[in-house]
Amino acid sequence: MTTISPVGRPLRPRGKLLQEDARRHHRSLLLQQLFREGPASRADLARSTGLTRVTTSDLIGELVADGLVEELGAPAEARVGKPPTLVGLAADATHIVGIDLSNDDRMTGAVVNLLGQVRARHEVAIDGATGQDAVDLVHRLAAELIALTDRPVLGIGVGSPGVVGADGTVIDAPNLAWADTPLSASLAQAFDLPVFVANDANTAVLGEHTFGQTGTGGLMVLRVGTGVGAGLVLEGSLLHGHRGAAGEIGHVVVDPDGERCACGRTGCLETLVAVPRLRRRLAEGAANGEDADEVLTRVGEQLGAALAPVVGTLNLQELVLSGPQELLDGPLREAADRVIRSRTMPVSGEGLVVRASTLGEDVVLVGAAVLVLAGQLGVS
Numbered sequence: 130m131t132t133i134s135p136v137g138r139p140l141r142p143r144g145k146l147l148q149e150d151a152r153r154h155h156r157s158l159l160l161q162q163l164f165r166e167g168p169a170s171r172a173d174l175a176r177s178t179g180l181t182r183v184t185t186s187d188l189i190g191e192l193v194a195d196g197l198v199e200e201l202g203a204p205a206e207a208r209v210g211k212p213p214t215l216v217g218l219a220a221d222a223t224h225i226v227g228i229d230l231s232n233d234d235r236m237t238g239a240v241v242n243l244l245g246q247v248r249a250r251h252e253v254a255i256d257g258a259t260g261q262d263a264v265d266l267v268h269r270l271a272a273e274l275i276a277l278t279d280r281p282v283l284g285i286g287v288g289s290p291g292v293v294g295a296d297g298t299v300i301d302a303p304n305l306a307w308a309d310t311p312l313s314a315s316l317a318q319a320f321d322l323p324v325f326v327a328n329d330a331n332t333a334v335l336g337e338h339t340f341g342q343t344g345t346g347g348l349m350v351l352r353v354g355t356g357v358g359a360g361l362v363l364e365g366s367l368l369h370g371h372r373g374a375a376g377e378i379g380h381v382v383v384d385p386d387g388e389r390c391a392c393g394r395t396g397c398l399e400t401l402v403a404v405p406r407l408r409r410r411l412a413e414g415a416a417n418g419e420d421a422d423e424v425l426t427r428v429g430e431q432l433g434a435a436l437a438p439v440v441g442t443l444n445l446q447e448l449v450l451s452g453p454q455e456l457l458d459g460p461l462r463e464a465a466d467r468v469i470r471s472r473t474m475p476v477s478g479e480g481l482v483v484r485a486s487t488l489g490e491d492v493v494l495v496g497a498a499v500l501v502l503a504g505q506l507g508v509s
Contacts, residue, residue, distance in 0.1 A: 155180055156188055157507025160197065163218050164243075164508045168201050170213035189216055196222040196281075197243075197506070220244045224280045226271060227497030228287045230305070231329040231354035233405050236266055238274045239491070241498040243508075245340040247491060249277040259306035267312065268319055275320065284323035284505050285316055286497030288332030290356045292374045297326035303391040304355045325500035329493050330376050331367060333451050333486070334360030335503070336496025341487045346446025349439070350486065351378075352493070353407075353452030356391075357399045363443065379403070383435050398435050401428060407456055422460045429461035433468025440481065441473040451486040451493075458485035 158178045163169065169177070175185040192198035199219040203212035220242045228238045233255075240249040253270050255263070271285055289312065291302025297313020299305075317324040327335075330352035337343055337350050348362045357379030361368040368375045379399040380392050387396030388406070400406055407428065414424040440448060448469070450457040466483040486492045502508040 152188075153507070155184060156192065159185065159188055159192065160218070160506050160508045163198065163216070164502075168215040168217035170204075170215055172213060174216075218243050220246070221248070221280065223283045224248060224278045225283050225498040225501045226274045226285045227494040227501075228267065228270060228274070228285065229329065229332075229493035229497065230267065230287065230289045231352060231356070231493055233304070233355035233403075236270050237494065238270050239494045239498075240274055240278045241495065243283075243502065245336075245495050245498055247494065249274070251277060263305045263307070264310060264312065264315060268316065271316060271320060282322055284325065284501035285320065286332070286500035287312065287316070287324070287326040288329035288493040288497050288500075289326055290329050290354070290358070292377060293326055293328045293331075295369070297324060299326070303393075323501065323505055325497075325504045327500055328358060328360070328376065329354070330358035330360040330451075331369075332360070332496035332500060333492045334362055334449075334496070335367065335499040336488055336492045336494075337449055337451070337486055338362045339499045339502075340495050341449070341492070343449075344446050344482070346480075347443050348447045348449065349443070349445050350449045350451050350492070351436070353402055353450065353457060354404055357402050359439075361443070378435065378439070381435065383431060398432070402432055404453060404456065425456070425460040426464045429464025430468050432461070433465035434472065436465065437469045437472035440469050441477045444477055446480060446482065448481065448483045449486050450484070451488075454485050454489065 158180065159174055162174055162177050171186050171189055172182060175182045189198060193200065197219055198216050201215040201217050204215055223243065225241045226238065227241050228236065230236055235252045235254050237252040239247045241247055251270065251273050253266055255266065258266050275282055289299050289302060290304055291307060292300040294300050299307045299310040299312050301308055313324045313326040330350060333352045334348060334350040338348055350360045352358050352360065359376035359378045361376055380390065380394065380397045382394055382396050383398050383401060384396035388400040389395055390397040390400050411421055411424050414421065436448065450462055462483060462485065469483065470478040488495055
């Protein structure tokens with residue numbers, strides 16, 4: 130039951146006809162409308178999607194039978210004649226297992242409903258596990274999460290560090306010593322469920338785009354954890370790139386005389402900003418009598434210098450920093466914001482928002498649920 134990730138295609142269906150799979154597309158249109166706008170009558174859904182009333186009624190009946198949509202009764206306000214029956218997503222009729230592998234000391238997971246609400250949490254310590262041992266830990270976490278829900282599981286979504294192919298194979302994740310590791314296939318075989326695996330930064334940007342307070346312009350989420358990576362949504366589509374490596378800014382060299390990186394290069398952005406390195410820099414600064422704000426400001430300035438060409442080239446509207454807020458949302462973010470604006474044209478800085486994620490540490494977990502929602506239901 131290996132499944133192809135939804136990355137690299139429009140995140141939301143557009144138009145009423147998709148030639149190769151009209152029925153699935155029309156189901157997605159209805160689910161997307163209910164997901165975005167909330168409960169509605171069948172007639173309102175037909176008008177908003179452009180589908181006929183007969184098609185809408187038929188598909189809603191099918192979705193009710195599948196347990197994805199439920200009848201909610203008539204609206205509270207009075208109307209002349211027979212009141213319409215509202216339908217809405219059955220948020221807890223089925224659950225999703227979301228897994229976040231981006232932390233340096235633990236793997237975290239959650240049981241999430243169809244509206245992105247966390248219903249249960251669980252985590253396992255990594256304790257230095259790499260290679261097959263780390264894969265085994267992911268399997269253990271998935272099994273323990275599935276046991277936490279009594280509802281059918283729609284699928285498993287995983288946000289993994291490193292370069293991840295469209296088939297859910299982790300092509301390269303140096304910090305976990307994974308190379309061409311078929312994580313999606315192994316999980317699908319073990320649990321007989323649809324499995325979607327994507328880069329953790331791509332997963333984070335999906336979570337922010339779907340459930341965060343984002344605008345309509347270009348969005349970049351910089352995910353800072355064990356490593357550093359970026360996810361980008363441009364013109365409604367998640368940027369995938371050649372071999373799934375779009376956003377691998379963590380392994381761009383910013384200081385040729387800097388520290389050795391896990392990828393084998395010297396002075397990658399990851400050696401500067403990744404959480405373990407950043408905490409060590411703060412400890413060293415404190416030992417030398419340096420104020421923490423000074424250290425974070427210096428790192429923020431270097432980060433801003435690395436990100437300015439990306440912001441300027443793509444004319445992004447929002448740059449979201451995702452990771453420990455005590456490290457990122459303060460002097461570091463302010464310094465990065467200042468340097469980006471000083472190194473790009475005014476038109477690039479006008480309207481640019483540099484902020485912390487509104488979803489906090491749940492952004493990858495919620496994004497992992499969006500992988501499943503998009504892959505299985507066409508909802509995102």
